[in-house]
Amino acid sequence: MPSDSTCIFCKIINKEIPADILYEDAHYLCFLDIHPISPGHALVIPKNHSRDILDAAPKDREGLLAVVAKVAPAILKGVHATAFNIGINTGKPAGQVVFHTHIHIIPRQDEDGLKSWDAHKIGIKELQLIRAGISPHL
């Protein structure tokens, strides 16, 4: 199983450093985030080391959501939350600081004071231009 001796999440997988583990199977681990955005904020990771979601092997990437679907309802019950965000920061400008593939599960409540996406208005022409720039790469 690929592991990176300098990676903090690989160290958690290998039980070299402690974590509050919520779920573990042969391929995935879910544990509480040490700096939570809300109570119950957890991370789901594949045990195989990869830098991010694009670097991950398809089989490692694909199973992540199944683990989210398994643990999220238990987290919500456990912290009395009614909703959750999932987030995948990919690359430094997106806020990724740990370069081992992970999904954040962030429990939410009505009026919990957390901000959701900071969206802004955009014109139809601008949308079309953006689409034209992306489409040739797919």
Ligand code: AMP
């Ligand atoms: P990201 O910004 O998407 O790379 O998120 C990395 C997350 O890992 C942050 O929310 C950190 O609080 C969390 N984190 C870093 N080290 C640990 C650790 N030892 N145990 C639990 N969570 C950690």
Ligand code: ZN
């Ligand atoms: Zn790692």
